[in-house]
Amino acid sequence: MRTLVLWDIDLTLVDYSGIGRRWYAEALATVVGVPLKHLPSFPGRTERSLAREFLTAHGIEHSDERVEHFFAALTEQAEQDRPALPSLGRALAGAPEILSELGAREDVVQSLVTGNLPVLANYKLAAFDLHHHIDFETGGYGSLSEHRHDLVAAAITQSSAKHGRFESVVVVGDTPHDVAAGLHHGTTTVGVATGRFTADQLAESGAHVILPDLSDTPAVARALLP
Structure with missing residues (x-):
């Protein structure tokens, strides 16, 4: 799959x-x-x-x-x-490991749905060497629309056009806005409680899976992959 x-x-x-x-x-x-x-x-x-x-x-x-x-x-x-x-921010625990883990799989494509402008997205991830396994070309970016669900639609459409059909789409984020955008398009949504919202708030927003953070790579991989 x-x-x-x-x-x-x-x-x-x-x-x-x-x-x-x-x-x-x-x-x-x-x-x-x-x-x-x-x-x-x-x-x-x-x-x-x-x-x-x-x-x-x-x-x-x-x-x-x-x-x-x-x-x-x-x-x-x-x-x-x-x-x-690199001195103005930090990579969150487990982020390098899970990106690398999924990047090694031929059945997984990783892209973005982010409120950032495309160039800011690239700079923020490249600062911690997190950009290697991300397809930036097919991402949904904040310059596109005021509405986050439009970004999900763009990322799915562009990724499918480039890589072919996907049986599963997973949206991962730390806010109810991320969750709502994924649910709008029928994706699996994973809430990560590393931001301003608690695990309970993410669960109330409808996330299918709640993670405290990304530090447990095997557990995160199981949550993201069918």
């Missing part, structure tokens, strides 16, 4: 807590030259959704053109910080 595993990034595979606030503040200053006065709630959100809320809260029209300028400023901040990313 061929399986597509779609990973969230932040607080599922890596932790860069605090970097989003700084990048958003610096991007705001770059794009419109005003100080930060509102920060949206990040967990489980897409970059497009966050950018629209962020710009609106600062009295700035959120046209597609303005949002794209904001994305460009975020990318510039990430470029500047790229050499320091």
Whole structure:
């Protein structure tokens, strides 16, 4: 049975807590030259959704053109910080091991469903050498839509077009938004309680499987694979 595993990034595979606030503040200053006065709630959100809320809260029209300028400023901040990313965050326990374990299997393809922009997703994972087993080309990214379920649809469609039909699709993340997006498309959903939400909250959101973290590689592999 061929399986597509779609990973969230932040607080599922890596932790860069605090970097989003700084990048958003610096991007705001770059794009419109005003100080930060509102920060949206990040967990489980897409970059497009966050950018629209962020710009609106600062009295700035959120046209597609303005949002794209904001994305460009975020990318510039990430470029500047790229050499320091290993010291600005950390890989979460078990992330390297499970990515490697699944990457060695011919019946598994690993890609992403993440609120991040594509380039930020790559930088965040490459900082800890976690990028080798991920197909970035077929991921669903936060630049696509305000709605996370659109990202799941994009990742499934693109992965299937490139790799062929999958009998099983698994969405893995640390927030109820991740779970809801997977359930919307009938995927298996795995909640990992390494973020801002407890195991009970993830269970209440409807996740099929709850993991405390990714540290037990055999247990995680059993949860992800039929």
